[in-house]
Amino acid sequence: MGDTRFIDAAERRARLGVRHRLAGSARAGSAAEAGGALVALHGTDPASVFLAVAARLRGGVEPVGAVERALYEDGALVRMHGMRHTVFVFPSSLAAAVQASTTRPAAVRERTALLKHLAAGSDFDGAWLAETERLVLAELAVRGEATGAELGEAVPRLRSTYVYGPGTRQEGVQSVASRVLRVLGMEGRIVRGRPQGTWTSSRFRWALAEARPALDPAEARAELMRHWLGSCGPATEADLTWWTGWKVTDVRRALAEVGALPVTLDEGTGHVLPDDLEPVPEPEPWAALLPALDPTAMGWQARDWYLDPAHRAALFDRSGNIGPTVWWNGRIVGGWAQRPDGALAHRLLADAGAEAERAIAAETERLTGWLGDVRVTPRFRTPLERELSTG
Incomplete structure (x- = not known):
């Protein structure tokens, strides 16, 4: 590779500790700062967004209020579909780029699929769908915001059903409402707002979305x-293709557009920004308790540099979703769970040493303190999380 710089696993872990705001001296002062540092927070499980931010905030910043202000008051963060057809929370400054690069193509496929399913399993056609959407948008313009159930009461068409997969083993009756609202959300016409209930709830209210600039897809990908x-x-390249869900040709074009430079990794050739070749000093020792689907744990396809392959079976479910994890200096060293009485239990899967155990205990106490009476169960249960939660 000639003069190509080699970045070893230790330096990658140092970068992770600093740039993901996990080392104590690197922690963020606001939810927007934490979200911006991570680019995308997994939003499939609403509680994970709050837990991910809480792990990265400096002392004295109350996590729930900070996240709720950023999502529902300041508008610094926005919840929307993104990579791999998954709901994420993004900095609002990136919403237009995500929409153009990733969400819009998925929305086209989603609308096409919905029309196909309606044609096969009902008497509804494109004109019926367009009128239903018009009524939903008009209702939100009057109300300001509403839950899916409230919209169903106001727009009876949303309570309609259709037969999904007629004549197949997947045949079943599905509601029109969830599909219509998802399509409108993916197209950037409506947005998820404050949920009905607590911050752990997924019963989101819907509101009309602010118009986003229509960016060129290639520029948005860059x-x-x-x-x-x-x-x-x-x-x-494999990490990037997996994370974005883009075609490999689009990944390569985006790398060229930003002037990315090749570096050598243990896994092969990696890529960094052109001004990011300088060594990154290792931060002070740090521990973290990260939630299920945390963006640090789910950020790369190749994870051996921070996760012992022998621990995958305990920490992941069968679909590849990671559960709550315990970290020490850039490595996953165990898992944790909350028991019905509110106590947090963790188990180390590797001997991390006495200093690590003290730091992990301190993080456990910190997380226990701000959770208080709240009980959090991950949407995707993993073997170690299930065991610890009932132990």
Whole structure:
């Protein structure tokens, strides 16, 4: 590789500790700062967004209020579909780039699929769907915001059903409401707002979305690539293709557009931004309790540099979703769970030493303190989390 710089696993872990705001001296002062550092917070499980931010905030910043202000008052963060057809929370400054690079193509496929399913399993056609959407948008313009159930009461068409997969083993009756609202959300016409209930609830209210600039898809991919490499680089082409869900040709074009430079990793060739070749000093020792689906744990396809492959079976479910994890200096060293009485239990899967155990205990106490009476159960249960939660 000639003069190509080699970045070993230790330096990658140092970058992770600093750039993902996990080392104590690197922690964020606001939810927006934490979200911006990570580019995307997994939003499939609402509680994970709050837990991920809480792990990265400096002392004295109350996590729930900070996240709720950023999501529902300041508008610094926005919840929307993104990579791999998954709901994420993004900095609002990146919403247009995500929409153009990733969400819009998925929305086209989603609308096409919905029309196909309606044609096969009902008497509804494109005109019926367009009128239903018009009524939903008109209702939200009057109400300001509403839950799916409230919209169903106001727009009876949303309570309609259709037969999914007629004549197949997957045949079943499905509601029109969830599919229509998802399509409108993916197209950027409506947005998820404050939920009905607590911060752990997924019963979101819907509201009309603010118009986003219609960016050129290639420019949007380059913008998202620039932010992600700044947070998570170096990364291999396989990492980037997996994380974005883009075609490999689009990944390569985006890398070229941002002027990414090749580096050598244990896994092969990685990529960094052109101004990111300087060594990153290792931060002070740090521990963290990260939630299920945390963006640090789910940021790369190749994870051996921070996760012992022998621990995968305990920490992941069968679909590849990671559960709550315990970290020490950039490595996953165990898992944790909350028991019905509110106590947090953890288990180390490797001997991390006495200093690590003290730091992990301190993080456990910190998390226990702000959770208080709240009980959090991950949406995707993993073997170790299930065991610890009932132990």
